[in-house]
Amino acid sequence: MSVDWGLTDELLDESVEETENAQRSAGLPMSGVYPVEVEKVYLAKSQGGATSFNVEMTEIDPDNPLGGRTLYYTGWIKSGDEKGNKATYTDKNGKEQPLPSWFQVKHFLKACGTELKQLKPKDATVERFGNQEEVKAFPELTGKKLKAVVQQYESEYNGETSIRYDVIDFINLDGTATGKGRDEKQWESYLERVPLKGLRKKQEPKKELTEEAKKALSGW
DSSP states (O other): OOOOOSSOHHHHHHOSOOOOOOOOOSSOOOSEEEEEEEEEEEEEEOTTSOEEEEEEEEEOOTTOTTOOOEEEEEEEEEOOGGGTSOSEEEOTTSOEEEOTTHHHHHHHHHHTTOOGGGOOOEEEEEEETTEEEEEEEOGGGTTOEEEEEEEEEEEEETTEEEEEEEEEEEEOTTSOOSTTSOOHHHHHHHHHHOSEEEEEEOOOOOOOOOHHHHHHHHTO
16 A cells, blocks of 8 residues: 655655744753654644644653653645645745644654655544544554654744744754754754744734725725
């Protein structure tokens, strides 16, 4: 059984933009580069039909034989149904590009020593947000060891500010870069300069115009 990823390895390797996107997790780590062991890798769907690539990892802590903190990565690799459920977008120059999260996924797979076309999905049930959910999992990636790059950020929700984190990239366990990205020393240098991202605010819903306002605007 194979997966229709919506793009090829060649397009992923030849693309010109690599940007960052990921998800927060419990067990807040400081910004840095952490050795991890893969626990679960699976695809899930949002209510709007978008596809996410999810990795659950355990930090390899030499001082704790029972294991370290759990880290999570979620990258959106296909848009929702309203946008055609595509793995790509067209940039300002008219070139087709993979969605931004594909670059973390590419680096993750390279660090695991595999490629998209080699993955064989299997039906599985995982717990997500307190619920049991049916997903497509890749058990062949369980136990793989690599390094996760973590950066903290400030988040504001309902008027409260908190510190959370993103897994922003993956590199090989020996600290070398996967492809054209940064190696461990370059990432550590970057995180020393930018240990904390700026505040992210949850946007307020747009207010509907009153009939009076609509009439006033229509007269312009």
